[in-house]
Amino acid sequence: MSTELRLHGHINEEIEYYATAAGCRTAHQHFFHALDDDLRFFAPGNELILSPDGIRQSGTGGTFCEYMFGVDQPLSDLTKVGIVNRLMLLGAGYNQDGQLEISSRAGGTQSYEDIFLKGHAVDNYFFFVDGLKGTTHRAQQEEILCSIGKQLKRMAHLDRQDDSQLAESLLKLLPSQSTIFLVRLSNIKNRHFQQEFQSLYYKNRTLSEQALTTVDELASSLNLAPYQQERIRIDVMYRHRDNYRIIDDYKKILIECFHQGDINKQQHARLTRLKTLALRNEIPEALLTTLDEKLQSTISKIAREPEYTAITRDILQDLILRKGIDNRDMIQLLFAKQHARRNHDHSFEQLLLESGQLFDEQIREGAPLSLLEDFSYIITFFDRYDSTSTNISKIAFMEHFNPSETLLRSLLESRQEFNHLVKGLFNKLFFDEIMNSRYLGSYGRKKVICLKKGLDEIAAGISTPSRLEAELRVIDSEEKLYLTVLKATKDRIRTRYSRYNTIAEQEELLEELNSELLIRGKVSKRLDPELFQSVIHDIKKEALYLRSLLPEIIANNNYDLRNDFLANSGLDHFYIEELERDYFAINQLDLHHLQQLRSKTI
Numbered sequence: 001m002s003t004e005l006r007l008h009g010h011i012n013e014e015i016e017y018y019a020t021a022a023g024c025r026t027a028h029q030h031f032f033h034a035l036d037d038d039l040r041f042f043a044p045g046n047e048l049i050l051s052p053d054g055i056r057q058s059g060t061g062g063t064f065c066e067y068m069f070g071v072d073q074p075l076s077d078l079t080k081v082g083i084v085n086r087l088m089l090l091g092a093g094y095n096q097d098g099q100l101e102i103s104s105r106a107g108g109t110q111s112y113e114d115i116f117l118k119g120h121a122v123d124n125y126f127f128f129v130d131g132l133k134g135t136t137h138r139a140q141q142e143e144i145l146c147s148i149g150k151q152l153k154r155m156a157h158l159d160r161q162d163d164s165q166l167a168e169s170l171l172k173l174l175p176s177q178s179t180i181f182l183v184r185l186s187n188i189k190n191r192h193f194q195q196e197f198q199s200l201y202y203k204n205r206t207l208s209e210q211a212l213t214t215v216d217e218l219a220s221s222l223n224l225a226p227y228q229q230e231r232i233r234i235d236v237m238y239r240h241r242d243n244y245r246i247i248d249d250y251k252k253i254l255i256e257c258f259h260q261g262d263i264n265k266q267q268h269a270r271l272t273r274l275k276t277l278a279l280r281n282e283i284p285e286a287l288l289t290t291l292d293e294k295l296q297s298t299i300s301k302i303a304r305e306p307e308y309t310a311i312t313r314d315i316l317q318d319l320i321l322r323k324g325i326d327n328r329d330m331i332q333l334l335f336a337k338q339h340a341r342r343n344h345d346h347s348f349e350q351l352l353l354e355s356g357q358l359f360d361e362q363i364r365e366g367a368p369l370s371l372l373e374d375f376s377y378i379i380t381f382f383d384r385y386d387s388t389s390t391n392i393s394k395i396a397f398m399e400h401f402n403p404s405e406t407l408l409r410s411l412l413e414s415r416q417e418f419n420h421l422v423k424g425l426f427n428k429l430f431f432d433e434i435m436n437s438r439y440l441g442s443y444g445r446k447k448v449i450c451l452k453k454g455l456d457e458i459a460a461g462i463s464t465p466s467r468l469e470a471e472l473r474v475i476d477s478e479e480k481l482y483l484t485v486l487k488a489t490k491d492r493i494r495t496r497y498s499r500y501n502t503i504a505e506q507e508e509l510l511e512e513l514n515s516e517l518l519i520r521g522k523v524s525k526r527l528d529p530e531l532f533q534s535v536i537h538d539i540k541k542e543a544l545y546l547r548s549l550l551p552e553i554i555a556n557n558n559y560d561l562r563n564d565f566l567a568n569s570g571l572d573h574f575y576i577e578e579l580e581r582d583y584f585a586i587n588q589l590d591l592h593h594l595q596q597l598r599s600k601t602i
Contacts, residue, residue: 004020004021004022004164004167004168005020005021005022005031006018006019006020006021006163006164007019007020007032009039011039011050011052011112011185012052013188014112014187014188014189015112015185015186015187015188016185016186016188017039017050017183017184017185017186018163018183018184018186019031019032019041019181019182019183019184020163020164020167020181020182020183021041021167021179021180021181021182022164022167022168022171022179022180022182023130023131023171023174023177023178023179023180024130024131024177024178024179031043031181037051037052038050038051041181041183043059043128043130043179043181044130045059045060045130046058046059046060046061046128046129046130046181047059048126048128048181048183050183053111053112054109054110054111054112054114054115055109055110055112055115055126055185056107056108056109057090057107057108057109057126057128058090058106058107058108059090059107059128059137060090060128060129060130060132060137060140060141060144061089061090061126061127061128061129061144061181062087062088062089062090062092062126062127063087063088063119063124063125063126063127064085064086064087064088064124064125064127064152064153065085065086065119065120065123065124065125065158066084066085066086066120066123066158066159067083067084067085067086068120068121068231068232068234068235069234069235069238069239069247069287069290073086073294075294077153078255078294078295079255079258079259079295080255081252081255082154083153083154084153084154084155084156085152085153085154085155085158086119086153087149087152087153089102089141089144089145090106090107090108090141091103091106091137091138091141092106092141092145102137102138102141102142103137103138106137112185115185116185116187116190116228117227117228121187121190121194121228121231121232121235122159122186122187122190122191122194122232123158123159123184123185123186123187123191124184124185125158125182125183125184125185126182126183126184126185127170127180127181127182127183128180128181129144129174129178129179129180129181130178130179130181131175131177131178131179132144132174132175132178133175143175144174147173147174147175148170148173148174151173152170155169163182163184166182167180167182170182189222189223189224190224190228190232192218192222193218193219193222193224193229193232194232194235194236196214196215196218197215197218197232197233197236198236200214200215201233201236201237201240202240205240205242205243205281205282206282215233234284234286234287234290237283237284237287238287242281242283243281243283243287246274246277246278246281246283247278247283247287247288247291249274250271250274250275250278250288250291251291251295253267253270253271253274254271254291254292254295255295257295258295266595266599268343268344270595270598270599271344272342272344273439273577273598274288275288275344276397276437276439277439277574279393279394279397279398280397280398280399280439280574282398285390289346292344292346293346306339306343306345308335308336308339308340308348309336309340309345309347309348309351311332311333311336312333312336312348312351313351315329315332315333316351316352316355316375316378319359319371319374319375320359320362320367320371325374325377325378327421327422330377330378330381330421331421331422331425333378333381333382334381334382334385334418334421334425334429335429336348337382337385338385338429338433341386341389342433352379352382355375356375356379359371359372359375360372381417384414384417384418385429387410387414388411388414388418388430389429389430391403391407391410391411392411392430392431392434392448392451393434395444395447395448395451395472396434396437396440396444396445396447396448397439397440397441397444399479399480399483400476400479400480401476402469402472402473402476403469403472404469405465405466405469408454408455408465408468408469409465411451411455412455412458412459412465414426415455415459416459427452431448431452434448435448438566438573439572439573439574440573441572441573441574441575442570442572443475443476443478443479443482446475447472447475447476450468450471450472450475451468451472454467454468454471454472455468481523481531482531482534482535484517484522484523485513485517485527485531485532485535486535486538486539488513488516488517488522489509489513489532489535489536489539490539492509492512492513492516493509493539496512498512500536500539506532506533506536510527510529510532513527513532514526514527538570538571541569541570541571542571542579545565545569545576545579546579546583549561549562549565550562550579550580550583553597554589554593554597557596557597559597559600562597562600563600577598580594580597581594
């Protein structure tokens with residue numbers, strides 16, 4: 001007969017415990033004992049003690065928790081699909097050959113600070129098992145690993161599972177007559193911060209200045225360390241449903257590249273697309289760069305060093321031999337930086353880091369301080385390049401992003417600095433590339449053209465940053481209105497079976513939309529008929545693509561037909577890709593086929 005015992009209590013104001021024993025009744029009639037300030041859980045050969053300062057454990061089992069996004073994760077787990085949890089068995093470790101070894105006997109002690117810092121910030125599980133068949137510690141641990149290891153590391157949403165259900169699920173995987181003892185430690189302050197941050201972030205998938213202030217004040221009142229705050233924030237942002245799909249797709253491609261040892265052109269194109277999509281969806285860049293740093297650093301992209309890296313290396317090495325850096329060198333370095341950013345090449349940043357360390361050593365050995373000044377000059381330009389590129393990309397790709405007058409003044413200063421090196425450099429570095437992006441939508445293109453023209457006019461003294469800000473807001477308002485009308489029109493066509501082919505049907509639909517949007521407060525005046533006709537025209541193109549062209553493209557692998565539609569339809573590239581993904585999902589088609597179609601995009 002199987003039974004279950006549960007115990008709940010608090011270790012201190014910050015940490016509470018939930019203990020569960022499930023399995024053979026005779027094995028856990030008395031599974032805990034309180035002695036002074038310690039709480040002891042035990043079974044023959046197993047002991048787990050909760051003291052005021054930490055946890056002591058010996059015997060079988062170990063600890064497990066969910067991996068938080070961005071924390072240190074073994075490459076062996078990171079490069080396998082489906083692994084979401086960390087499992088550490090007592091006495092287990094990897095040898096120099098990467099093989100798992102289990103000692104004959106082991107125990108361990110951990111402070112609560114280490115548990116919630118190195119493991120999960122909110123919930124960590126400790127467990128041991130009684131009733132195993134093995135006669136030695138090593139054999140028993142191997143038995144546990146073989147029984148529950150694979151499933152436990154892939155068990156989704158540990159934070160949503162009831163401890164009783166979790167214990168029962170694990171018990172079913174273990175040999176009969178086993179008893180599992182499960183102790184969950186939960187950090188009350190970290191959970192409170194996690195829940196409050198999630199509540200604020202999930203409202204709009206971003207944080208206003210007021211919300212950021214609220215979060216900072218809460219962290220201060222809870223006395224949370226900055227590193228703990230950051231890992232909780234990143235993990236919450238990753239788990240938002242609109243973020244993790246893009247991030248997981250990005251991770252899957254990097255895993256493919258890791259296993260094959262390089263990144264081919266198709267994979268590079270897919271990574272670039274997801275990077276741009278992440279920016280468009282306001283996904284924090286840290287979520288993707290974290291994966292880049294962990295996986296791309298292990299991938300040899302090409303056997304030969306890229307030309308832009310070789311040029312950078314030569315210029316940096318020359319700094320040691322001569323004084324100063326001229327404009328020609330700085331221009332070459334900026335275009336090298338552009339290539340590295342375009343290729344997501346983090347080895348470029350590693351080269352800069354290594355050069356900085358080398359220069360420090362040279363100065364300590366007697367080299368002139370001018371060497372450090374020259375390197376600082378380069379880094380300052382690179383930082384300005386990164387911030388300028390990021391801000392222009394936000395204006396181009398992010399819906400409802402309204403640059404402040406302060407940001408526009410910063411772009412104007414950058415324009416002056418880059419053009420001081422050579423006339424027209426600013427446009428070549430930033431506008432030429434972004435205008436050629438196939439992911440730049442129609443309204444994004446309008447914003448970029450407006451920005452370029454506005455900065456030129458401000459520099460010429462015939463406009464002002466406030467005027468440029470107002471002009472960009474007008475375009476943003478036009479985009480917002482278009483998207484509102486497009487959504488409302490599609491919803492009405494779908495739910496009310498409205499027709500829109502004849503002039504009379506379109507006029508009737510326009511009247512219905514005017515009434516609906518005015519009543520709901522979505523618009524303040526009647527819709528412009530030209531805007532409505534533009535929406536109808538786009539809906540017709542969308543219907544043509546989904547009903548006629550896309551089925552033919554899929555059936556015949558007609559890449560030219562898809563490229564022709566992308567080039568001439570006038571619909572945003574991102575929007576078409578979202579339509580395609582929905583079509584494949586609804587019709588249960590292989591997404592790998594969709595990736596092949598996209599890889600042939602011109």
